[in-house]
Amino acid sequence: MGTFKIEGGYPLSGEITPQGAKNEALQILCAVLLTAEEVTINNIPDIVDVNKLISILEDLGVKIKNKEEGSYSFKADAINLDYLQSDQFKQDGRELRGSIMLVGPLLARFGKGYIPKPGGDKIGRRRLDTHFEGFIKLGGKFRYNKEEHFYGVEAKSLKGTYMLLDEASVTGTANIVMAAVMAEGTTTIYNAACEPYLQQLCKMLNRMGAKISGVGSNLLTIEGVAELGGTEHRMLPDMIEIGSWIGLAAMTRSELTIKDVSWGDLGQIPTVFRKLGIELEQKGDDIYIPEQPDGYKIQKYIDGSILTISDAPWPGLTPDLLSIILVMATQAKGEVLIHQKMFESRLFFVDKLIDMGAKIILCDPHRAVVIGQNFKSALNATTMTSPDIRAGISLLIAALSAKGTSTIHNIEQIDRGYQDIDTRLRAIGAKISRV
Incomplete structure (x- = not known):
């Protein structure tokens, strides 16, 4: 069983290109x-x-x-x-x-x-x-x-x-x-x-x-x-990986450019991240995310009620990004209800985030309320095991934002969906090693 060692708490910078979908x-x-x-x-x-x-x-x-x-x-x-x-x-x-x-x-x-x-x-x-x-x-x-x-x-x-x-x-x-x-x-x-x-x-x-x-x-x-x-056919860039890098930039308060994203095929993804307070700029076919030192503030509905982020069939939000959005929300300013409609076990990894100091209430197998800490209380480094691809990348993002050194076991789950992820993250300044 493979392991990542991650020294978190450092900003990243540079360019990253998403893999094929x-x-x-x-x-x-x-x-x-x-x-x-x-x-x-x-x-x-x-x-x-x-x-x-x-x-x-x-x-x-x-x-x-x-x-x-x-x-x-x-x-x-x-x-x-x-x-x-x-x-x-x-x-x-x-x-x-x-x-x-x-x-x-x-x-x-x-x-x-x-x-x-x-x-x-x-x-x-x-x-x-x-x-x-x-x-x-x-x-x-x-x-x-x-x-x-x-x-x-x-x-x-x-x-x-x-x-x-x-x-x-x-x-x-x-x-x-x-x-x-x-x-x-x-x-x-x-x-x-x-x-x-x-x-x-x-x-x-x-x-x-x-x-x-x-x-x-x-x-x-x-x-x-x-x-x-x-x-002959060329595959689109992976929209889940694009969303992962947006979440990574937000959580580590980094300036990143995500290259060649095929903007026209991203659907609701940029809109949802903007609702979470993330600044995104379209530069040609790239996404530019400036450093956001003051953090990001979750929007509320017009009547002042708490924002709900949920998955839906296209052109709704893909369920594969809800784990990443949930992790991002732990350091946002404000609260959000995450409603995972499709799969009843996908939110069960939140216990690991709670162990890291996140404020999350798991209402039932499909819903979790996240109370953002606005970076006033950083996540704590810990030892974790990746249960699936999307939870795995979410825990990796959490570890890169946390103070101290975290360990993630069973990284074969992450490798199932992300190509050479440790090498690509090191290229933008991440302190990560594969054991």
Whole structure:
């Protein structure tokens, strides 16, 4: 189990460039299975979860070439479907939640897709019903081995249909779209997710020859095609990492420039941070955060009531940033209610922040009230264990603002989502070492 040692309490400065988007990568990489032609993908982040998926694709028989840093070509012209029934796949797929998105493209092209119950962050129930209900409506036959926790969908042919999703699941929508692009006839998906990463997937599929309309809305129409071709695709910068660096600048009272953020794809993120009192400037496609020596003041509603920050499907705020916003609020001037609607275990890391001296009231599994200390009482250094990716980066930000030396164990969780994070943080002045 890896460990970070962090000496906190120092301001940072300089420029930092966000990596390619993890959540986009897990969709885009699975889409290479839809064609026998070569697909080139650029700006792939070098992180644990993405590398695990690339390894699974290679074991499936995909020919992979690393062209340069962050750039790979994929050619799925000799897929070994027997691997899907192997013990190795049952182990590899279980370690990665994103492996569920292999099922859609495999079902579309080969008529069968299998997956063990996937792992990932332990942040509450993350059901797969939306995925499989969509496959069934397209004509797939579902089966489940309870002893091995092994899912399967098979179909001689898929037929387009109308479906109203029970939830606007991003991965569920992506999986169903990848299955539907080669189904016979027209598929209409209502209550579809419309996050920028899903838009990226749809645009890539259209370049490959798919016929998807309504991209960017919650109503997608897909006219099935017989086959897809190759393409080249560049992934967006990771909006969660961008939000992480904004939180880091605020908590350490630092002057930072976040490069090449794709402003048009950030949605509510700049607005929410400004509500928390953070000064942000758009400079070209960069975010400039000036040093804020007097701290930052949380806004109130017009009637004077306490601000509530909550997650919602796009274009609402992504739930992945609530942990970072919660940590930031501990040193703000004012109070805020954090309402995490999607996952019932994501706020449980607040006990570690309370141990550091934060004033937080955990109301229930979904809500926490944070009473900001306006830097009058700094967080205390301590020893912590990272429970998941987003809580892990939030604890790291807390440690960089705290006085003294903190220790964070189980940093493999952070490495799952953040590329070379210790090296990149040292480049802007952070005192962090990997043990």
